[in-house]
Amino acid sequence: MKEKIESNAFLTEAYGSYDDLLSFCKHLPKIELHAHLNGSISKETAIQLIDRKGDPSLAQRWASTLEGWANAASKLDDFFPLFKCIYEITNNEEAITYATIQTIGEFSDDGVTYLELRSTPRPNLGTGMTKASYANAILKGIQSASKSHPSTTVRLILSLDRRESTESCLDTVDLAIQLKNKTGLVVGIDLCGPPTDGTAVVFAPAIKRAKESGLKVTLHAAEIQNIDTDTQNLLLTSPDRIGHGTFLNTHAKTHLLTSSTPIEICLTSNVLCKTVETYAQHHLQGLLFQDHPVILCTDDKGVFGSSLSEEYAIAAATFQLRKEDLYELSRRAVEFVFGSEECKRTLRNEWERFRQNNGIGKWTGWNRGV
Numbered sequence: 599m600k601e602k603i604e605s606n607a608f609l610t611e612a613y614g615s616y617d618d619l620l621s622f623c624k625h626l627p628k629i630e631l632h633a634h635l636n637g638s639i640s641k642e643t644a645i646q647l648i649d650r651k652g653d654p655s656l657a658q659r660w661a662s663t664l665e666g667w668a669n670a671a672s673k674l675d676d677f678f679p680l681f682k683c684i685y686e687i688t689n690n691e692e693a694i695t696y697a698t699i700q701t702i703g704e705f706s707d708d709g710v711t712y713l714e715l716r717s718t719p720r721p722n723l724g725t726g727m728t729k730a731s732y733a734n735a736i737l738k739g740i741q742s743a744s745k746s747h748p749s750t751t752v753r754l755i756l757s758l759d760r761r762e763s764t765e766s767c768l769d770t771v772d773l774a775i776q777l778k779n780k781t782g783l784v785v786g787i788d789l790c791g792p793p794t795d796g797t798a799v800v801f802a803p804a805i806k807r808a809k810e811s812g813l814k815v816t817l818h819a820a821e822i823q824n825i826d827t828d829t830q831n832l833l834l835t836s837p838d839r840i841g842h843g844t845f846l847n848t849h850a851k852t853h854l855l856t857s858s859t860p861i862e863i864c865l866t867s868n869v870l871c872k873t874v875e876t877y878a879q880h881h882l883q884g885l886l887f888q889d890h891p892v893i894l895c896t897d898d899k900g901v902f903g904s905s906l907s908e909e910y911a912i913a914a915a916t917f918q919l920r921k922e923d924l925y926e927l928s929r930r931a932v933e934f935v936f937g938s939e940e941c942k943r944t945l946r947n948e949w950e951r952f953r954q955n956n957g958i959g960k961w962t963g964w965n966r967g968v
């Protein structure tokens with residue numbers, strides 16, 4: 599169950615009500631840098647995809663799988679089996695293209711100006727889908743959405759799953775390099791999946807090849823407790839960003855703080871997957887007060903029933919962030935995108951226009967009144 603955000607004196611004074619805060623967050627231009635395609639598929643899109651398949655038993659299984667997880671999840675490991683069912687819905691190129699277009703549309707409607715979608719190229723013997731045809735189906739969706747939702751710029755990150763072998767990861771990286779050169783839309787790679795599967799040694803050659811080819815690298819790191827050696831070895835590959843960083847030991851934290859490696863923060867994901875007990879206990883607060891680069895992200899908005907605007911609103915209500923703070927958070931994210939310098943210049947101008955048109959005051963440092 600999602601934790602309910604209580605109204606409080608700060609929120610009332612700074613925004614009026616939670617709804618007023620949410621509408622400010624929707625209006626604010628935002629950058630989403632950590633969104634897994636198959637986890638981001640909304641209920642509406644999933645239902646449409648299932649309808650197209652014409653398999654009522656799948657609809658039933660999908661609904662009960664999600665509900666079962668929401669009611670009984672007690673640890674992060676409970677989350678990954680959900681995808682067995684979701685992948686039945688997206689087991690062909692047409693579904694992947696449709697899911698991509700719909701998901702981009704939803705982020706765009708939520709005020710996301712720049713989106714980095716990520717997904718694991720996944721062959722399917724039954725439907726003949728290959729890693730390449732999978733990635734191309736996403737690119738087709740991105741190209742189509744650039745016409746229907748021109749206000750949102752979209753780039754793609756190909757994910758390596760921790761359950762894959764070194765060879766399989768190298769194949770994905772080679773595909774990413776090829777598609778980067780061909781389309782300019784693939785900008786990086788990610789490492790995701792169950793944190794206790796595989797080891798950094800398995801993935802290091804693929805990460806190295808990606809970096810050498812000019813791809814950017816983001817890695818899920820320290821998402822659960824007691825994986826310090828793996829986290830340490832992953833950090834040695836010098837990722838450009840990391841995801842979560844929930845359980846960084848002192849050594850890893852020092853490494854990240856001194857290298858100023860940005861951390862993708864997924865509040866609702868961490869609370870619902872039970873790696874963080876409550877929003878108020880989230881490590882975002884400590885990172886903010888150390889002025890470490892962070893980016894608010896959704897992770898899997900479809901499964902978690904959230905949106906990026908809500909993540910901003912939750913951060914504001916929990917850590918007493920004013921309009922200027924939220925603007926500063928979203929503006930800073932521009933500097934951490936994997937897109938080109940030209941892309942960053944365009945985004946910087948957009949943020950400046952918003953600031954001027956909306957009377958955003960001078961930022962004076964994070965509110966430490968919490």
Ligand SMILES: CNc1ncnc2c1ncn2[C@@H]1O[C@H](COP(=O)(O)O)[C@@H](O)[C@H]1O
Pocket residue numbers: 634635636637677678681716717718757759790791792793818821867871897898
């Ligand atoms: C909640 N925290 C998380 N931690 C680690 N990996 C996650 C994740 N959320 C999602 N994924 C990864 O993303 C895949 C689904 O999207 P794609 O099929 O790639 O589009 C999942 O199979 C999992 O490997």
Ligand SMILES: [Zn+2]
Pocket residue numbers: 632634790818841897
């Ligand atoms: Zn993730």
